[in-house]
Amino acid sequence: MTETALPAPTKAKRRPIWSRLRDNPVVLKELRSRMRGNRAFIILTVYVGLISALVALVYISFVSSNDIGFSPDTRQIMGKTIFGLVVLAQLGMISFVTPGLTAGAISSERERQTLDLLRTTLLPGRSLVRGKLQSALVYLFLLLFAALPLQSIAFLFGGVELAELVISTFMLVVTTIAFCCAGLFFSSIVKRTLPSTVLAYAFSNMLLFGLPFMVLTLMTMLIPIIEQAVFSGSNEIAELFFLVIAWLLVSVNPFLAAIVSEVFLIDQGDLFFSVQSVGPFSNFPVPSPWIIYCIIFLVVSFILYQISVGMVTRKEV
Amino acid sequence: MTAIIEIDNLTKRYGGRPAVRELSLEVQSGDIFGFVGPNGAGKTSTIRVMTTLLHPTAGDIRVGGHSVIKEAREVRSQIGYMPDFFGVYNDMMTWEYLDFFGACYEIPQNERKGLVEDLLELVDLTHRRNDPVEKLSRGMKQRLSLARTLVHDPQVLILDEPASGLDPRARAEIRALLLELARIGKTIFFSTHILADVAEICTRVGILEAGELAAFGTPEELQQQLMPTRRVQITVLKKLKQAMSILNKLPGVTFPENEEENGNPNKVELDFYGTDEDLSALLAKLVDGGVPVLHFTEEGRDMESVFLRATKGLVT
Numbered sequence: 001m002t003e004t005a006l007p008a009p010t011k012a013k014r015r016p017i018w019s020r021l022r023d024n025p026v027v028l029k030e031l032r033s034r035m036r037g038n039r040a041f042i043i044l045t046v047y048v049g050l051i052s053a054l055v056a057l058v059y060i061s062f063v064s065s066n067d068i069g070f071s072p073d074t075r076q077i078m079g080k081t082i083f084g085l086v087v088l089a090q091l092g093m094i095s096f097v098t099p100g101l102t103a104g105a106i107s108s109e110r111e112r113q114t115l116d117l118l119r120t121t122l123l124p125g126r127s128l129v130r131g132k133l134q135s136a137l138v139y140l141f142l143l144l145f146a147a148l149p150l151q152s153i154a155f156l157f158g159g160v161e162l163a164e165l166v167i168s169t170f171m172l173v174v175t176t177i178a179f180c181c182a183g184l185f186f187s188s189i190v191k192r193t194l195p196s197t198v199l200a201y202a203f204s205n206m207l208l209f210g211l212p213f214m215v216l217t218l219m220t221m222l223i224p225i226i227e228q229a230v231f232s233g234s235n236e237i238a239e240l241f242f243l244v245i246a247w248l249l250v251s252v253n254p255f256l257a258a259i260v261s262e263v264f265l266i267d268q269g270d271l272f273f274s275v276q277s278v279g280p281f282s283n284f285p286v287p288s289p290w291i292i293y294c295i296i297f298l299v300v301s302f303i304l305y306q307i308s309v310g311m312v313t314r315k316e317v
Numbered sequence: 318m319t320a321i322i323e324i325d326n327l328t329k330r331y332g333g334r335p336a337v338r339e340l341s342l343e344v345q346s347g348d349i350f351g352f353v354g355p356n357g358a359g360k361t362s363t364i365r366v367m368t369t370l371l372h373p374t375a376g377d378i379r380v381g382g383h384s385v386i387k388e389a390r391e392v393r394s395q396i397g398y399m400p401d402f403f404g405v406y407n408d409m410m411t412w413e414y415l416d417f418f419g420a421c422y423e424i425p426q427n428e429r430k431g432l433v434e435d436l437l438e439l440v441d442l443t444h445r446r447n448d449p450v451e452k453l454s455r456g457m458k459q460r461l462s463l464a465r466t467l468v469h470d471p472q473v474l475i476l477d478e479p480a481s482g483l484d485p486r487a488r489a490e491i492r493a494l495l496l497e498l499a500r501i502g503k504t505i506f507f508s509t510h511i512l513a514d515v516a517e518i519c520t521r522v523g524i525l526e527a528g529e530l531a532a533f534g535t536p537e538e539l540q541q542q543l544m545p546t547r548r549v550q551i552t553v554l555k556k557l558k559q560a561m562s563i564l565n566k567l568p569g570v571t572f573p574e575n576e577e578e579n580g581n582p583n584k585v586e587l588d589f590y591g592t593d594e595d596l597s598a599l600l601a602k603l604v605d606g607g608v609p610v611l612h613f614t615e616e617g618r619d620m621e622s623v624f625l626r627a628t629k630g631l632v633t
Contacts, residue, residue, distance in 0.1 A: 025420030113404045120398045121421035
């Protein structure tokens with residue numbers, strides 16, 4: 001017998017992400033359902049329309065208050081204002097739309113009694129949760145990136161660096177992932193969609209609006225105490241403790257993290273680190289709040305995602 | 318024939334309350350197995366363990382030789398499960414629904430199109446392929462669910478109350494489909510309350526009560542086991558005493574105890590142990606004895622009678 005030479009193993013070709021997304025039936029099903037009808041396009045149109053109106057409003061207000069013409073400084077302020085407001089609007093959109101998209105992802109399967117059917121197929125629970133997450137992210141990224149051209153108008157006026165655009169987009173992406181994972185988490189631990197949605201909205205609003213309020217209240221209460229401690233006996237430990245707490249609180253809110261990072265960028269010219277001095281510790285670098293924010297939220301997202309997978313794959317006992 | 322489903326000392330408790338107690342039975346390949354029992358008997362718990370959704374407290378179930386505890390994925394590839402609810406995505410089209418579940422069973426995309434068309438044809442829904450699932454009637458949804466259970470060509474179909482809530486025509490259609498599926502070699506394990514369906518299509522029956530197997534066998538075997546005697550009602554025009562004296566002398570005739578008054582003084586009810594020929598001979602004896610027989614009827618030994626005889630109305 002003659003031996004036939006086996007063909008040399010070929011390296012598996014890495015397929016594009018879109019093709020791999022299509023491998024997960026849940027992604028395809030969710031996107032089909034979401035993009036069917038007018039709803040998705042109406043939301044997209046209204047969202048882009050609102051942001052356009054916001055940009056136009058800023059432009060008109062600047063033009064009407066500067067009859068003679070723009071100075072380079074005014075143009076830069078206008079650029080920064082447009083950029084900041086668009087980011088703010090995107091953040092608002094994420095907090096408003098994401099819980100609605102993901103808080104019913106698992107619980108609605110339970111309610112329409114399809115979860116049991118899926119669990120008896122060969123589809124792993126992890127793929128179900130991943131599919132729900134990916135399909136929500138695809139739609140939200142579409143909304144986010146649809147606003148990028150409007151955000152880029154700021155570049156026409158100056159005052160905004162490319163790095164700021166990259167970082168703000170990265171923060172928005174991280175926030176989107178975190179809110180999606182939170183929605184999935186509530187959807188997997190709560191059986192009904194309504195309470196799950198309420199919890200997801202409470203979580204996002206608490207994080208966006210409740211936390212700054214808490215920080216403000218805490219600062220108002222603590223500053224006199226800290227000042228007394230610092231000035232009365234050069235209590236460096238108390239000062240350092242205060243700095244760490246304040247830094248962490250600032251770093252768990254996207255608004256505060258973005259604003260404080262921007263302040264340090266303008267003040268110290270560094271995107272990644274800010275130099276601080278407390279007592280004997282002088283000129284030590286502290287990571288900019290946006291970095292801490294992204295790390296914390298990515299870790300939290302991962303944990304919430306893993307819990308959701310665990311809840312879906314868990315057998316009833 | 319080989320056992321394709323082996324339930325081995327299955328026990329399921331919710332808290333301290335037992336739902337299934339040391340249940341053991343085997344279903345042979347190619348059987349249409351009717352799993353019958355009153356509400357709360359433990360049928361759905363057994364089915365949920367069999368479909369890998371529920372963890373048993375003790376014991377195991379093997380499907381196609383695979384344990385539901387240790388080899389859940391292998392079991393899932395062998396079974397098609399239809400629960401007692403529709404479980405359909407209303408915003409999907411009929412073909413999309415089957416295509417989606419085909420993808421969930423890892424059937425390649427290029428094979429799915431033809432498969433979906435074949436399944437729609439099997440359940441007679443080809444004309445509704447592009448309709449949203451929500452527009453289908455209850456019977457159609459049930460047929461679509463049945464088609465879904467077949468997308469990955471499983472060996473065993475596990476159906477929980479497949480005909481519940483359907484009108485007589487839809488029920489007959491489902492029954493015909495089950496027979497067709499059995500004909501092409503599928504093993505069907507289905508729970509039901511509709512005993513007429515069990516009598517009509519099942520090759521084997523298990524009656525569950527209070528989590529325990531009360532009776533098991535073919536419908537004929539069950540009838541033989543649980544109703545060995547035949548209840549016969551005889552109405553005579555006159556000469557009842559003479560009829561009674563003839564009947565008392567015949568072998569295999571007993572009279573039920575504590576029989577309620579039937580209101581008709583010329584009517585007698587008896588239990589008879591014997592074949593059709595023996596029963597015919599009994600009638601001939603009465604006629605030969607000069608008894609004017611007006612009615613001679615045998616009470617049906619249907620599944621309902623068997624079920625009532627096998628169960629005591631206990632629930633867990």
